[in-house]
Amino acid sequence: MRVRSTLVYTVLRLAAFLVPFGIMMLLPVMREFYWLSAIFAALIGLSLSMLFLRRPLGAMTEGMAARRPRRATDEDIEDAATESEKS
Template sequence: MKIRSAVVYTVLRLLAFLVPFGIMMLFPILREYYLLAAVFAALIGLSLSMLFLRRPLEDLSTGLAERRAGRRESAASDEDVEDAAADASADR
């Protein structure tokens, strides 16, 4: 996994929430109902991320899949080593 893709996606998701939340906090009525403003900002952020952040999410998930596939390959090689050691000790 590339750490850059994880950082970029995380920062963009945070901005997708914080910018609408900051704009809503400029309105006096929403200052009183900050929880409602947070819910609206979360919905707006979710919508924006679904529309505009597909590419960074794709990069992040591809990196995670590659990292997981690498772990599976190394786990298979560990099993092969263990099998070879067991066979060697059985032959003695």
């Protein structure tokens, strides 16, 4: 897994939450209901990340998939069993 792609995606995700949260906290009404600002910021951040962060997410998941060990499939196990029976 490339650390750079993970770091870029994490920083962009945090920015997608913190920027709307900071803007909403500038409003006097939202200072009283900070939890509502957090909920709205989370929804806005989720929407922004789904729209604009597909490429960093893809790079991060490719790195994770390349690092993960390959699992044996049923066909591999059956082939190994038939090979051991033949020997």
